[in-house]
Structure formats: structure tokens, C-alpha cells
Amino acid sequence: MHLDLLKMKDDLDERVGSIRDVEKMIDALVRCTSSFHESVGKAVQVLREYPILVSDARDHFHLLDPLVEYLESKVFLANDVDQLLFGLGYGRDEVELLNNAYCAWETALEQIFVERLCAGTSSLNDYRLNNRFQRLLKREISMLRHRTHRRALFIGSGPFPISAMWLHRYLGIAVDGLDLSMDAVERSRGLIAKLDLKGVINVIHGDSPHYDVSAYDVIIIALLAKPKKLILDNIHASAKPDCEVICRTSSGLRSVLYEPTHISPDILHKFTISDARVISGTADDTISSLLLNRIG
Known part of the structure; x- marks a missing residue:
């Protein structure tokens, strides 16, 4: 029993020390004036050394939050040279790690x-x-072309x-x-009940690639809703012919934050x-949008 207590104390001391280390790393990062590419590389290093920031973002939000805020500021203040050089220093694994961190932070x-x-x-x-x-x-x-809509669906709420x-x-x-979680x-x-929005906003637990969307005039697909191809396949198979679909994506340097929607030949x-609203430059917005209309 005594040995167990000592081990628990050692584990706690190690955890506290680790948290202090990552606090120092993040504090040093946000204070430095590195270039966009150096800053992104250092953020990747922090996330690799401390994966718990992503795997347990809720309990470590006080650490992840300033890191994400710093990344956002670097994206919003990036210049044309940063845009031209984007991607040369990072592989798919690095960008995926940043996307996962941003997703965990937003959740x-x-x-x-x-x-x-x-x-x-x-x-x-x-x-x-x-x-x-x-x-x-x-x-x-x-972007919507029709002026009369009766019911809308938001996938990945x-x-x-x-x-x-x-x-x-x-x-x-x-x-x-609609959400899978x-x-x-x-x-x-619980929030909708608190705000007295029952009847106008309804949240459904379901799997979006298999959900019947035939009742909707407008469908918006969240950027974090995946897999996009299966979701769009289902919409093509079950939506009304005149249903307007907005699929969110990211563009340019903002793909450091959100994984873009890959528009495949399929x-x-x-x-x-039919239309698009693409976000770039110094605006502090992060999400671009595509208006899709069914073929056939």
C-alpha cells in the first residue's frame, strides 16, 4: 500500500513537471517572432512531444488554446511569400497533426x-x-439560388x-x-432546451453517410464532418433534385487549421x-464554402 502511494506521488510529480515543461515551450513560442514556416514547425514539435494536448484537449485546453490562437494569428498575418512556400517544409503527417489539434481545440x-x-x-x-x-x-x-426553403439540415453540428x-x-x-457523437x-x-429552441432546431444522432436526406431543401456539410465523399454520395443518392448543398472547405494557408475538402473527379x-466563397488573405475567417448542385 505504501509503495502504491509512493508510485502515485511519483506519477503525479512527473505529470506536473511535464505540464510545466509544455507551458514553458508554448510561452516561449508565442513570444518569439519567427517566420510563418518556423512557427508552424515549432508548433508541430510541441504537439509531437505532448500528444496529450490533442488526445485530451478538454482537460488541457488551457495549454492548447494559446497554441491554436498563435497558429491562427500566423495564418491571418502571413504574406504572399509564405503562401508561395507553403507545403515545402511539411509533409502530410505534419499537416494532419495540425488539423487534428485544431479539431480537438474547436470541439x-x-x-x-x-x-x-x-x-x-x-x-x-x-x-x-x-x-x-x-x-x-x-x-x-x-449563395443560395432558391428563395423558398422549408427545411434545412446541418451535417456535423x-x-x-x-x-x-x-x-x-x-x-x-x-x-x-446531425452528428455521429x-x-x-x-x-x-440540453443547450437547445435551455434556450427554448425546441421545435425550430432538432439535433439527431445518426451516421451521415446513411441518413435519408430527402426531406431537405438546403444541406450544409460542416468542415469537420467526414468522410466527405461518402456523405456526398449519400446526398446524391437520396436528396431532392433541386436541393442546394453547401460543402465547407479550407483554402491555402488555412489548410494548416482545417483539412480541405478534396474535390475529386468522382x-x-x-x-x-455553382458558386464559391473562398477565404484568403488577412481576414480572420477560416472556412470557405462551395455551393453544389446535383447532376442527374
């Missing part, structure tokens, strides 16, 4: 905010990405269905959110890209 951010919102310690306007998603939905709605909320507000119609669905449902055989 943890939503989880934490939903908890605060349900506890009454925050309001909707307090959400850090609220203005960013408001602008995103405004851009996406501007996550723990905090911010896109579904803005979609409902802009179109004034009922919106269903039961934890995300339960958090969303997808182009089934959908036309």
Missing part, C-alpha cells in the same frame, strides 16, 4: 462554452467564434450547434442538426460547383 471550445451557457455564466454573444460563424452563414446564405442557430435565424425555417448530441439537446461527376 473542446464548444464543450466548455455549452457548459457555461447551460450554467448561466455566459450568453450566446460571449462565444469567441460567434461573429466568425455569423459572417460564414451570411456568406453561405448569399457538434456540441454547440452555432451554425444551425444562425441558419435558422437567417432563413427562418426549422433546422435539423452521442456526447455532442446530448450537449446540444464528386464532379455527381455535382456541379
Whole structure:
């Protein structure tokens, strides 16, 4: 028993020491004035040495958050030379690690905010990405060709269905959110009940590549919803002929944050890209959008 307690103490001391080490590394990184490519390389190094930042992002959010904020600032302030040289210094594994870290960060951010919102310690306007998603939905709605919509679906709604909320507000119609994670669905449902949005926003637990989408006039696919090809195959097979589909993607240096949607010849055989809103330059937005229409 005594040896077990000593081992637990040693493990705790080691864990505390490790956290202090990563805090120092991140603090040194965000204070330095390295180039875009050097900064991204150092961020990859931190994530490789401390994989727990991604695997347990919720409990280590205080460490992951400043790292992601730093990465975002580097992307937003990058210049044309950074854009031209992008990709020369990183392989697929490095970019995938950064994408996974950003995904883990955004999920943890939503989880934490939903908890605060349900506890009454925050309001909707307090959400850090609220203005960013408001602008995103405004851009996406501007692409829609039809003016009469009855029902919308948002695939990959996550723990905090911010896109579904803005979609409902802009179109004034009922919106269903679909997510594979039961934890995300339960958090969303609790929030919707708290905000008295039952009946206008409904969150469904389901597998998007097999979900029947025939009831919808508008479908938006979240950037984090995967696999895109299977989701789009299902939409092509079961959606209304005139259903408007918005598929989110990332472009250029923003693919450091989000994995882009790969537009394959197979997808182009089934959908036309009727319009696009591509984000680049110094804007602090991260997501681009494609308007897809079914072929056949």
C-alpha cells in the first residue's frame, strides 16, 4: 500500500513537471517572432512531444488554446511569400497533426462554452467564434439560388450547434442538426432546451453517410464532418433534385487549421460547383464554402 502511494506521488510529480515543461515551450513560442514556416514547425514539435494536448484537449485546453490562437494569428498575418512556400517544409503527417489539434481545440471550445451557457455564466454573444460563424452563414446564405426553403439540415453540428442557430435565424425555417457523437448530441439537446429552441432546431444522432436526406431543401456539410465523399454520395443518392448543398472547405494557408475538402473527379461527376466563397488573405475567417448542385 505504501509503495502504491509512493508510485502515485511519483506519477503525479512527473505529470506536473511535464505540464510545466509544455507551458514553458508554448510561452516561449508565442513570444518569439519567427517566420510563418518556423512557427508552424515549432508548433508541430510541441504537439509531437505532448500528444496529450490533442488526445485530451478538454482537460488541457488551457495549454492548447494559446497554441491554436498563435497558429491562427500566423495564418491571418502571413504574406504572399509564405503562401508561395507553403507545403515545402511539411509533409502530410505534419499537416494532419495540425488539423487534428485544431479539431480537438474547436470541439473542446464548444464543450466548455455549452457548459457555461447551460450554467448561466455566459450568453450566446460571449462565444469567441460567434461573429466568425455569423459572417460564414451570411456568406453561405448569399449563395443560395432558391428563395423558398422549408427545411434545412446541418451535417456535423457538434456540441454547440452555432451554425444551425444562425441558419435558422437567417432563413427562418426549422433546422435539423446531425452528428455521429452521442456526447455532442446530448450537449446540444440540453443547450437547445435551455434556450427554448425546441421545435425550430432538432439535433439527431445518426451516421451521415446513411441518413435519408430527402426531406431537405438546403444541406450544409460542416468542415469537420467526414468522410466527405461518402456523405456526398449519400446526398446524391437520396436528396431532392433541386436541393442546394453547401460543402465547407479550407483554402491555402488555412489548410494548416482545417483539412480541405478534396474535390475529386468522382464528386464532379455527381455535382456541379455553382458558386464559391473562398477565404484568403488577412481576414480572420477560416472556412470557405462551395455551393453544389446535383447532376442527374
